[in-house]
Every structure is written in C-alpha cells, then in structure tokens.
Amino acid sequence: GKDLFRGNDEEKKRREKLENNLKTIFGHIYEELSKKGAQTRYNGDGGNYFQLREDWWYANRRQVWKALTCKAPQDANYFRQTVCSEGKTATKGKCRCISGDVPTYFDYVPQYLRW
Structure with a gap:
C-alpha cells in the first residue's frame, strides 16, 4: 500500500528495477560506442550513463514520439x-x-x- 510519508514500496521497487535495466542497456550501448572511439565524450558519465541517455534521447525522441502516438x-x-x-x-x-x-x-x- 501507499504510505503518505514513505510513498509506495511497490512503485519504488519497479523504479529501481527499471533504473537497473536502463543501466544495463546503456552500458551495452556505451561498450559499443567505446569500440568506435566515442568513449571520451562519456568518460566521466559513471555507471548511470546520464550524458549518454541525454544524447540518446536527443537523437531518438522524434521516432519514440511517433511510436507513442501512432x-x-x-x-x-x-x-x-x-x-x-x-x-x-x-x-x-x-x-x-x-x-x-x-x-x-x-x-x-x-x-x-x-x-
């Protein structure tokens, strides 16, 4: 259930699972990019790959939006x-x-x- 102070435990678990999946997915993308010499742009990004996610969204947002609204x-x-x-x-x-x-x-x- 939802506690007004702590929030929804199930929602937190789902968000953590999603975040871990995103780290895995963007980790694979990072590995492929590092093979192509793009590692310097994302060198300080850490295990969360925030800059890589931002760049990915910038490059793909139009196609994602088309898919969401099709x-x-x-x-x-x-x-x-x-x-x-x-x-x-x-x-x-x-x-x-x-x-x-x-x-x-x-x-x-x-x-x-x-x-």
Missing part, C-alpha cells in the same frame, strides 16, 4: 490545445507538430499525464 486518434490533443513553433502553430493531429517534431514541453510531462 495509435492516437487524429483529433487527439493533450489536456489543452498543443502548440508548436514557439506557440505560433497548433498540432495538426495525434499530438504532433506539422513538421513531425515533438512538442518540446512533452519531455517534461510525466507519462501518466500524457494519456
């Missing part, structure tokens, strides 16, 4: 009208910008609030 209805919106291009244009369906880019503020919205 089954969204054409008229899907966030809880309010979604805008792109510094607030100048609205999304044209499936919560996507006209250019196909991800609305930038979605990076900072918890996943459970997106759907």
